[in-house]
Amino acid sequence: MSLTRVRRHRSGVKSNQWLQLLRGLGAAALVTLAGVVIFALLMQWIKPSEGAVRVFNQVLKLVSIAVGVWIAVGRGNQGGLLRGAAVGLGYMLIGVMLYALLSGQQAPFTSYLADLGMGIAGGGIVGMILSNLSP
Numbered sequence: 001m002s003l004t005r006v007r008r009h010r011s012g013v014k015s016n017q018w019l020q021l022l023r024g025l026g027a028a029a030l031v032t033l034a035g036v037v038i039f040a041l042l043m044q045w046i047k048p049s050e051g052a053v054r055v056f057n058q059v060l061k062l063v064s065i066a067v068g069v070w071i072a073v074g075r076g077n078q079g080g081l082l083r084g085a086a087v088g089l090g091y092m093l094i095g096v097m098l099y100a101l102l103s104g105q106q107a108p109f110t111s112y113l114a115d116l117g118m119g120i121a122g123g124g125i126v127g128m129i130l131s132n133l134s135p
Contacts, residue, residue: 069126
């Protein structure tokens, strides 16, 4: 009887981890959406250069990943490096696919790899930091 209880518990933990990852991806997407809307409204008054828009885009991606990892990992939980990297990878995969579909432009393959690498590294680092914070 206790053996079945352990099995149920383990599968519950795994499904909970997937749910946390999905919640983290959703939070990252919402942060991105809010950031883009706010920046679009501010662009009318600020009129930033193309370089400033690129910098904002990269910072927004990293902030979105950090918020998503925070939701997915939490403070002091185990597996922060892997879960954070998974959130970063998922976020960047979705972003790369949406960019390719919506813009109709094809960026160089190395650009896509750089974005994926940034997502994995950024998410992994934030996840590692959060795992080492006391709850």
